[in-house]
Amino acid sequence: MKVSEYHKKGLKNYVEEKPEGYKVLGSAKEGTHRIEIYIKEENGKIKDAKFSSSKRCKKLMALADVVTEKLKGQSVNSLEIDDRDLLEYFREEKEKDKMENRLNIIKKALG
Numbered sequence: 001m002k003v004s005e006y007h008k009k010g011l012k013n014y015v016e017e018k019p020e021g022y023k024v025l026g027s028a029k030e031g032t033h034r035i036e037i038y039i040k041e042e043n044g045k046i047k048d049a050k051f052s053s054s055k056r057c058k059k060l061m062a063l064a065d066v067v068t069e070k071l072k073g074q075s076v077n078s079l080e081i082d083d084r085d086l087l088e089y090f091r092e093e094k095e096k097d098k099m100e101n102r103l104n105i106i107k108k109a110l111g
Contacts (some may be wrong), residue, residue: 002092006062013068015050028108035109046071060102067106
């Protein structure tokens with residue numbers, strides 16, 4: 001899928017600011033790109049996840065949206081994100097190096 005196609009479908013987990021009842025899981029900044037990930041936790045599991053980010057980078061936003069979707073249901077203490085799976089999801093995207101860079105920013109925010 002292309003990032004532009006993903007955006008047309010709509011971001012499910014993007015928020016302007018931290019939602020009430022959520023805690024900050026982590027944040028990261030690199031150059032003009034920034035991201036903050038919020039979670040709602042229940043019994044040690046992530047019940048819901050949202051993110052806010054700089055709006056300049058559609059790649060960062062699309063990847064973050066998919067990552068926050070994948071966080072749901074995971075244990076707060078052992079998060080698993082499969083880089084290859086995420087990059088494969090957006091395999092039609094031409095700038096692979098930028099996709100990897102944006103994914104690394106998200107991973108920094110996850111700790």
